[in-house]
Amino acid sequence: MTGEALSRVAGGIRVALRGVHHPSDDLSLRVVGTASIAIPESRPHVGLTPDGQPWRRVWALPDRLVLEYLDVVTVQVEDDGTVFFDEDLPADVEEHLVYDHVLPLFLARRGAVVLHGAVLGSGGAAIVLSGPTGAGKSTLSAYVAQLGWTVGGDDGAVLSFAADVTVEPTYPTVRLTPDAVQLLDLPVDVGRDVAGKRRTEPGSIATTAWTPTRLAAVVHIQPTDGGAGFTRLQGAEAHASLFAVTFHADLGPGGLLRNVVDRLAVLAETVTVGRLAVPRGARGLAAAERILATVIAEGS
Amino acid sequence: MSADDQAAFRFPQGVLAREVQGELVLLNLGTEQYYGLDQIGADIVTRLTRGPVDAALIALESTYSVDGAVLRTDVEALIEELVAAGLLEATDPR
Numbered sequence: 001m002t003g004e005a006l007s008r009v010a011g012g013i014r015v016a017l018r019g020v021h022h023p024s025d026d027l028s029l030r031v032v033g034t035a036s037i038a039i040p041e042s043r044p045h046v047g048l049t050p051d052g053q054p055w056r057r058v059w060a061l062p063d064r065l066v067l068e069y070l071d072v073v074t075v076q077v078e079d080d081g082t083v084f085f086d087e088d089l090p091a092d093v094e095e096h097l098v099y100d101h102v103l104p105l106f107l108a109r110r111g112a113v114v115l116h117g118a119v120l121g122s123g124g125a126a127i128v129l130s131g132p133t134g135a136g137k138s139t140l141s142a143y144v145a146q147l148g149w150t151v152g153g154d155d156g157a158v159l160s161f162a163a164d165v166t167v168e169p170t171y172p173t174v175r176l177t178p179d180a181v182q183l184l185d186l187p188v189d190v191g192r193d194v195a196g197k198r199r200t201e202p203g204s205i206a207t208t209a210w211t212p213t214r215l216a217a218v219v220h221i222q223p224t225d226g227g228a229g230f231t232r233l234q235g236a237e238a239h240a241s242l243f244a245v246t247f248h249a250d251l252g253p254g255g256l257l258r259n260v261v262d263r264l265a266v267l268a269e270t271v272t273v274g275r276l277a278v279p280r281g282a283r284g285l286a287a288a289e290r291i292l293a294t295v296i297a298e299g300s
Numbered sequence: 301m302s303a304d305d306q307a308a309f310r311f312p313q314g315v316l317a318r319e320v321q322g323e324l325v326l327l328n329l330g331t332e333q334y335y336g337l338d339q340i341g342a343d344i345v346t347r348l349t350r351g352p353v354d355a356a357l358i359a360l361e362s363t364y365s366v367d368g369a370v371l372r373t374d375v376e377a378l379i380e381e382l383v384a385a386g387l388l389e390a391t392d393p394r
Contacts (some may be wrong), residue, residue, distance in 0.1 A: 046330070235323035236336030237314045243334060245323075257329055258316055 006137035012136055012272040013081075013178060015103060015171070017095055029081045029106055031098060034126055037076045037086040041083060044249075050132060058105075065105060069097070079109070096195035103170055111256060113159045113263045114217065114247040119152030119169040120292070122150055125216040125300040126167050128157040130245040135221050136278055137192040138197075139180040143285040144292065145205050146184065152210040156247070159215065161263055165270060166212035172202040193208040216299025218242060219292065223231040228287035230295060231275045239264055272299045306392045308353045309345075319344075321381065333385050340364065344375055345388065389392045 009172060016030040021258065040059040047056035059066040065077040072203045074086040085094065104114045105165045115128035118141040131137050138154040145151045153169030160166045175197040181190060191200035219230075220241055233241055248257060267273070272295055278288040305343045311317050324342035326335040337345060343363070347356035357375065361368050382388035 017305050022330070235321040236325050236338065237323075239318075239320045239323075240334065240336045243327075246333075257332075261316055261318050261325065261327055265318050265325070268320050283368075 031083045033086040092194040108247040115157040118154040123151035126213040126220045131221040164214045167215045172206040174205045229277045238268040309348045
């Protein structure tokens with residue numbers, strides 16, 4: 001693989017996959033190769049699947065993160081942005097891990113508040129669309145793009161807290177399952193295959209021209225066999241829902257988790273937070289889009 | 301001596317308590333045990349961390365017009381749950 005590092009990611013970070021040229025500054029997240037990685041003896045943070053099975057172990061050490069994706073690979077991310085894998089992976093799997101897992105954790109470790117969700121814009125305001133893997137974030141994102149919304153990305157939302165809370169995507173792409181491609185009536189060869197999904201190129205569905213935009217709402221989507229509906233959350237319940245979708249920066253020294261809790265409290269108090277039930281299928285997408293349009297208009 | 305000096309309970313070191321719209325979230329930074337309390341729960345815990353248990357019960361009984369025995373049972377259950385989760389500890393562990 002050759003070429004320039006991808007520069008259009010949040011936080012001024014440039015990402016360079018293996019074999020890609022990168023500038024030698026400290027703002028690059030760069031994969032430099034394969035090396036033996038020692039598993040630390042300290043207690044890890046264990047990530048669980050929705051059915052309670054461990055899928056990832058994380059060690060936050062003073063100068064690096066060690067990420068063990070169980071039965072897949074171990075990754076070491078040093079604070080200067082150097083990334084090692086403990087074995088060679090197919091290029092698409094490595095790309096998926098770097099953009100969708102390592103990048104948001106790296107940003108969080110630098111003090112950013114990063115939510116797992118898509119970033120959608122309309123009328124000068126933005127929504128973060130969150131939800132568990134498979135809930136339909138990407139499908140709904142691509143659908144609203146067809147209706148004229150601006151899509152920043154479908155995976156990570158980086159928040160900034162000033163007079164307003166603003167948001168930008170971690171990087172500009174949308175990953176769609178084959179079923180979603182069919183549902184949205186997109187060409188079957190849209191984008192390229194990355195870890196089992198079609199990753200659209202920056203600038204196709206997701207814009208490369210996103211600028212930090214005032215955040216109006218964080219919406220947690222839930223597929224349903226019933227009707228579409230929006231339930232507003234407040235107080236501790238809103239905070240808990242945000243905490244659950246934040247890339248935690250406990251992963252690092254120096255009170256980063258405390259900062260996350262405080263920032264999420266600000267978020268719960270200043271933007272709309274709620275759950276959106278999305279009926280399955282094309283009619284559900286249409287109903288969800290109408291609700292999102294109302295939510296973003298009310299928050300604008 | 302301030303009321304806090306007589307508090308029955310406190311948040312252990314490493315526990316973060318953050319008020320959100322009148323409610324309360326508690327997070328043990330070491331274990332990541334996370335707990336959300338509604339406004340009544342937040343009121344209970346706030347009073348327990350600012351004064352003696354009996355004073356808290358009297359104030360809560362007055363505020364919520366609730367039966368004293370029921371209130372005591374509910375408060376004790378909440379205390380037990382939070383202490384077990386490492387989110388609250390007695391100031392005098394005797």
